[in-house]
Amino acid sequence: MSGSQSSLRGANRALVVETVKRYGGLTQVELTAATGLSPATVSSIVKELLAAGAVDTRSTIRSGRRAQLVTIARRTGLAAGVDVGRRHLRVALADVTREIVAEQSLPLPAEHRADTTLDRAALLVVDLLERLGASLDDLLGLGVGLPAPVEPGTGLVTVRGVLRGWDEVPVVHVLAKRLAKPVLVDNEANLGALAESRFGAARGYQDVVYVSVGAGTGAGIVLSGHLHRGFGGTAGEIGHVQVDPQGRICRCGSRGCLDTVVGYPALVEPLTETHGALTIRDVVQRAVEGDPGCRQVVADAGAVIGGVVAGMAMVVNPQCIVVGGELAQTGDVLVQPMREAIARRVPLNQVATLDVVPGELGVRASVLGALAMALEATDQAAVGGAPDIADHSDTPAGGGS
Numbered sequence: 001m002s003g004s005q006s007s008l009r010g011a012n013r014a015l016v017v018e019t020v021k022r023y024g025g026l027t028q029v030e031l032t033a034a035t036g037l038s039p040a041t042v043s044s045i046v047k048e049l050l051a052a053g054a055v056d057t058r059s060t061i062r063s064g065r066r067a068q069l070v071t072i073a074r075r076t077g078l079a080a081g082v083d084v085g086r087r088h089l090r091v092a093l094a095d096v097t098r099e100i101v102a103e104q105s106l107p108l109p110a111e112h113r114a115d116t117t118l119d120r121a122a123l124l125v126v127d128l129l130e131r132l133g134a135s136l137d138d139l140l141g142l143g144v145g146l147p148a149p150v151e152p153g154t155g156l157v158t159v160r161g162v163l164r165g166w167d168e169v170p171v172v173h174v175l176a177k178r179l180a181k182p183v184l185v186d187n188e189a190n191l192g193a194l195a196e197s198r199f200g201a202a203r204g205y206q207d208v209v210y211v212s213v214g215a216g217t218g219a220g221i222v223l224s225g226h227l228h229r230g231f232g233g234t235a236g237e238i239g240h241v242q243v244d245p246q247g248r249i250c251r252c253g254s255r256g257c258l259d260t261v262v263g264y265p266a267l268v269e270p271l272t273e274t275h276g277a278l279t280i281r282d283v284v285q286r287a288v289e290g291d292p293g294c295r296q297v298v299a300d301a302g303a304v305i306g307g308v309v310a311g312m313a314m315v316v317n318p319q320c321i322v323v324g325g326e327l328a329q330t331g332d333v334l335v336q337p338m339r340e341a342i343a344r345r346v347p348l349n350q351v352a353t354l355d356v357v358p359g360e361l362g363v364r365a366s367v368l369g370a371l372a373m374a375l376e377a378t379d380q381a382a383v384g385g386a387p388d389i390a391d392h393s394d395t396p397a398g399g400g401s
Ligand SMILES: [Zn+2]
Pocket: 239, 240, 241, 250, 251, 252, 253, 254, 257, 259
């Protein structure tokens, strides 16, 4: 079979699975109508999916006649999402219907170490499984988000020094060894972008920029519905765009990066004289409560970040910019100055306006994206595992419809 026939076959198979999911259960006649595929194609795809264990069939009656009802195979199984932040660890479990069944977060010390944090993450996954009366046998796979650019295959941080103590730690191998399950790793802003575009504020949009503003700032880019990681996995690393040529030296070695101006220490420092020692959570809470000093600090950060995001918006031309991360919990205190900075710099498009909106998934965006990544990988394993046996146009229909 040629490559294009093979990819058409794969697309048709995905279409059948998506359609069955959308309706819960359909007969093959109904599947033919709902997908627009020929009865012969539907029949052979259902056979393949049945052989691969991706769907089940059972007898039913439709319009007084016997028919085979096709449903998604009830794979009992769970996926885990792990979000490692600079100061937090968040773990969630979901079943294959994407329902969250357990979730917990813990604070982490500043400059936490890779070995102890990954240990805690693995223990927390096992602990949450046990609380559900499940075990590691029920875990299908694991998605992990890190606050740094990573190489997805190994989970290695691709820019030295950005996440202190994590250089040369192959997160995929460390966790796969501990839990003996498939592990996927990505940058937290990429996962936030994935989550907001799948089931958050950017649902239904094809071209999206997601900006995560917390202890550091990063962005995730979705182009034509797919995450754009870039050649080296550093697409969207806007925390290291220079905004102050005379500024402080950054963790990455450059001077005056965005993170040195709006990152955690820079954000709380101007408040120490008036407010004492604050955490980023204190700043967010007080800004929400109306404290003028904390609102000023967050708004100034929004204006600076907006200037950088405007440059990105001109290059990428997204339909929508979603703002997430811890600081986005202040809503328009952060987002309105960003919106204004972007509007000042990006020429107004008469045809397609650019929305700048707060995320809908809050600080959970990254862990939900990690879960989506893990579940989509297990879906593909189930769907892609079906044998690619025949061309769709000349397969005999056989029985079973
Ligand atoms: Zn930097």
